[in-house]
Amino acid sequence: MRAYARLAALTALFAISPGAFAADTFLFAGTGSSGVSQDLVLGLSNGSSVTLTTGQALFTPGTLNQGWWGFDNANFNANDSIYVGALQPDPLDPAYLHRNFFTFSLAGITPGSIISAVLRINDVGVSSGSFPMTYSLFDVTTDSQTLNFNTGVNHSIYDDLGSGKLYAAQVVTKELSGSYAIGLNNAAIADLNAAAGRFFSLGGTLDTPPLVVTEPSALALLGIGLAAASLGRQRRHPLAPTSDQLFQD
Structure with missing residues (x-):
């Protein structure tokens, strides 16, 4: 996985409020x-x-x-x-x-x-x-x-x-x-x-308290969106070099 996508995924994970569970x-x-x-x-x-x-x-x-x-x-x-x-x-x-x-x-x-x-x-x-x-x-x-x-x-x-x-x-x-x-x-x-x-x-x-994701969830959605965009670019242009290739694993 590219480090950029990994960062986005981690952003999504840590942005989810504990209140969601x-x-x-x-x-x-x-x-x-x-x-x-x-x-x-x-x-x-x-x-x-x-x-x-x-x-x-x-x-x-x-x-x-x-x-x-x-x-x-x-x-x-x-x-x-x-x-x-x-x-x-x-x-x-x-x-x-x-x-x-x-x-x-x-x-x-x-x-x-x-x-x-x-x-x-x-x-x-x-x-x-x-x-x-x-x-x-x-x-x-x-x-x-x-x-x-x-x-x-x-x-x-x-x-x-x-x-x-x-x-x-x-x-x-x-x-x-x-x-x-x-x-x-x-x-x-x-x-x-x-x-x-x-x-x-x-x-x-x-x-009972509702199952809610509080405001930090906005960061989670942003992180998920960034991850999806990164993976999408990778599939569309498998051979074209991009700047984030500098951060490959």
Whole structure:
């Protein structure tokens, strides 16, 4: 290979951003299935607060009111892990995506009394992947009992967990540990007040970083173009000497 073409190829290689190579991305994979419940902390208009948990008013005895639904990965009802995100082998393939959910009983809560709300995820377990990533929470229209019988695959429920009213969108910049708090917005507070006395669910989805080649890729394209041009000249004029022949191997 001519040194000129080799230089162009090396330019292309080193100009590709590391961000172009995506890894599997997920959050909260270590929670659930071990009795770790999640909290909904409500601030009330009388100045007090109340903490609800996914361990109250269970739909399935021994299984917390939390879990996940996969786009193409079947779950089972006794699994209350709140895994969310993408799994190997291809984190950008929707078939490997998962969304999680949390259900709380608002029994005893007076309608109109809630003025603030925070979802507190306890013992977040394992988080991995490319940062930053955005974890978002949405309203859930699926019946709470149906939602918590998270067996098999259900595309309608999966879609429900990542669409509708946005309750929160939190950027995660590093590996998580301990307890993780997410403040809910006014839309969530209004829906919580409307659901007082009944069950209330939230759906969670993780936006995985796209497979992008950042600005240095312009140099990569230039290098590839130069390499191609050099090889093209070599094929068209195999006998005609050119100045870059001085740099032959």
